[in-house]
Amino acid sequence: MATEQLLPETIRTAVGLPDTVLGQGIAAFVGAFLVGSVMLAYTGVAGPWAKRKITAAFTDRIAANRIGPFGLGTIPADALRLLSKELIIPEDVDRPAYDLGPLIVAGSALLGFAVIPMGGLGPLNIQLADPESGLVYVFAVASIATLGLTMAGYASSNKYSMLGALRAIAQNVAYEIPLVLTGASVVLFTQSLQMSEIVAVQQETLVTIAGVSIPSWFAFVNPFAFALFMIANLAEVGRNPFDIPEAPTEIVAGYQTEYSSVYFVLIYLGEFLHIFLGGAIIATLFLGGAAGPGPESIGFLWFTAKIWGVFLFTQWARSAVPRVRIDQLIEIGWKGMLVLSFANLLLTALLVGVIA
Amino acid sequence: MIGILKSMATTMKHALDGETFTVKYPETPPEVSPRFRGVHKFSQERCIWCRQCENVCPNDTIHIVTDAQRNGEQYNLHIGQCIYCRLCEEVCPVDAILLTQNFEFTGDTKDDLVYNKEQLKSVPWYKDIDPLESREPDRGAWIGEGDGEVDYQ
């Protein structure tokens, strides 16, 4: 499949910027700005409003209903409220690290969206870059968040933050490997790390049942890998049953205990961005990227639906699944998930070897 | 794994049935039982200034001032300090102090919650429920007269 024009290139040609480093740079910046804004807008909707409404639906409540239709006015009101709060910086914090932590958490998640093919919207093909090592890049930048969490927790000079940071490291190390290994099993099929290529491979028809052709999304090709990846992703984004780095009833709020105002918003945004990034990776690897019924020009909407679906799933799990204990988490990670993901990788390799 | 799926199915069922148990207060005012004990209402016409309510009050919420001839001058009730035990209503021989169903009251300071005679008189009925009516069937049983000393003044 021929690579479509990427978003920065489209912008550059549309505006008529020269094909120089400067022109490309400006176009890339504008493209990144647009994509980043969309993603931040999603988190803005998700954090103060959607999360509340979803939780309320699961718990038989009404929730945000005061400002605007469906309480949507809560979003700007909450944004204003959070940003206008006093930024309290405790006495003994380790200054540069304390300030950088939230930035890294939020920034690293945004970086990941650079290579995600988000499908077409009208004439546009929303993807900022499509390097050959796209998947590796996504996994790499997504893990940087752990560094931010550690910095935040360690620099906060609070014992609860410290415990949260230690838990975050232990958890991320334990679940990063199954995550990458399961991702690798997809790569065995596609023979490519390039995100657009991974999506393209999934467009072929797997089977046709009663006239309905089921595409070869890897969630259908290898449901086992999909389940593994979903679970590892829950741990990666720190949601129930793996929300132990925050564990509100145990260690107050973990690494973010001491954060307030803007810094808190950054961490909060970072977390939601991570859920969406996780959703984007899952959509790309397992759910055929932007594929869906209808013309290709509404692909972005399908992509959006998919990442919100993953978000919904995290909230659903949160409503019903208890939190595991830290030692159990490590045990599940190293003794369960790791073994299963290796088995999955080996089986996939065998299958691919036999078929190919 | 089956248990986890069952749990998740249960919450999903609740999410999909669309029922809510919270209400949109104050647009939907809650139903209040006829016996509910809210802010007091005072009737000066009925009061005989016997001070039984003041005596029975467990935490000195009621404060009565009378002149030398035992004519009532002030009747103060700290509705912020009150524990709403309804003993004053129970001992009142003439139903001069009643607990209405009204639970909606605010004050900016504690002092705002010290109600004097006039404020107590103008406390509105909640949804027009007169507690005396609703409690009437049980009046005989409110309090046993009992043997022994009667501590009227």
Added chain:
Amino acid sequence: MSVEETEETPEIEAGVTVEDEVLDTLGDTVQTTEEHLNADASVVVRPDQVQDTLSALRDDMGYDHLSCVTAQEYEDRYESIYHMKQYDDPTQEVSVVVPASKDEPISQSAEPVFRTADWHEREAYDLVGINYEDHPDPRRILLPETWQGHPLGQDYDQDSPQIVTLSEWDNPLRDDHVDDEADTMFLNIGPHHPATHGVLHVKTVLDGETVADVDPDIGYLHRCEEQMCQNGTYRHQIMPYPDRWDYVSAGILNEWAYARAAEDLADIEVPEYAQVIRTMSAELCRIAAHMLALGTFALDVFGDFTATFQYAFRDREVIQNILEDLTGQRMMFNYFRLGGVAWDLPEPREEFFEKTRDFLEELPAKLEEYHDLITGNEIFQLRCVDTGILEPEVAKSYGATGPVARASGIDYDLRRDDPYGYYDELDWDVVTEDGCDNFSRVIVRMQEVEESAKIIEQCVDLLEEWPEDDRTIQSNVPRTLKPDADAETYRAVEAAKGELGIYIRSDGTDKPGRFKIRSPCFSNLQTLGEMSEGEYIPDLIASLGSLDIVLGEVDR
């Protein structure tokens, strides 16, 4: 039924009373005997023979439950009373009275014999001022360490200000950093913490994520409830306060504790009709309290405001509406009166019965849902099974009661073993589990809800058919109650969290001379260390949740 029924001495047929046996066992240690309305025998022993006496009573006569330690000051002496019972038969009661001299109030500690004496004696020291020799940890417990004087002592000046010099408060955090050498970390869990169910402060020493030592620090919610009751008249003014001990909708159960003690003291009969209403309303309260326990426990294990918590609250709301119809209030009921209840069932009665029956009908389906949500959930089992182990022997030594004891296999329920109200006429079972862990405690509570529902159903049946001309809700009680001077009694009921006991000593006036509350949470909370040391922080939180403490009752 009358409250006196339980005081029969079972050994009468052999011609030997319990008192004789006790005197026989204790021999010369007994100086004299006293009369306590509740106890078969009340013996006075010297302050240096407490341990011998208590261990003799426990080992030779089976009095293995130190229910409560009451301390009080008289004009001429201090006195500690050890209220002893048997777990097998709580109607077997012995009071061990230990006087101590006025100028040097020193008494031997019972802690080596009963672990539960630790906190009870600390409280006695704190509030009354008796010093306990050999006590492992003679600190104040409810009041701050710097408090001056003992508020329930006779020469305590209520009006004198508490002036504490700055040096005594100099850097209260300093203790945190004493041990530089150790690899452990000191962590303050609470008083402001999402999982302490109120204002509990748990001083925790962590070794990594493992809990090395816990020391619950209580007293943040101390409201002088005992003193307030001592300043109220028996007839009216005390009854509103029990609602505020265990304030999470278990009010009527608490009111019953006071009602039972005071009715025993003043010899008041309660009409049978009122007893049925009491039983029904108390069990409604128990369901409400257990629902809350279940919900908050789920909160501790699931994290955040999860579905289980909200569903439990939704179901509790139904009970609160029923109770509101009946009592006029949703939590602070003030519904009992000495000799009965304040109100008959609300008119129209059919509506009330229907409402209650509807609730009972829906309950099994709701419980099924809870089983789907929590007890059937594998991760929940992973978290709760075999964590927070409380062995039966340890539980007994700490005086644990209620669901906590029953989940450790101790078959002890005052509703059956020391019957009051209408319980002995009804058909229901005491739930016990042998797991001794957090999971068992949850299961016990859920099954107790079912049993309570059974009781309520039978009560509703009874009330529906009760003849209209026999609906006496209050017996004829004097307007001013003045029990005989120096009458003493200690009476307990099965409250939501366990054995809630009240000790009252009358001084001949219309107000109690000494009013002592034996709170089940107070004793249950003591076991936290046993349950959580050596386990992980999440287990500590879960154990705390499974104990289902209410700080209002712990601190009183």
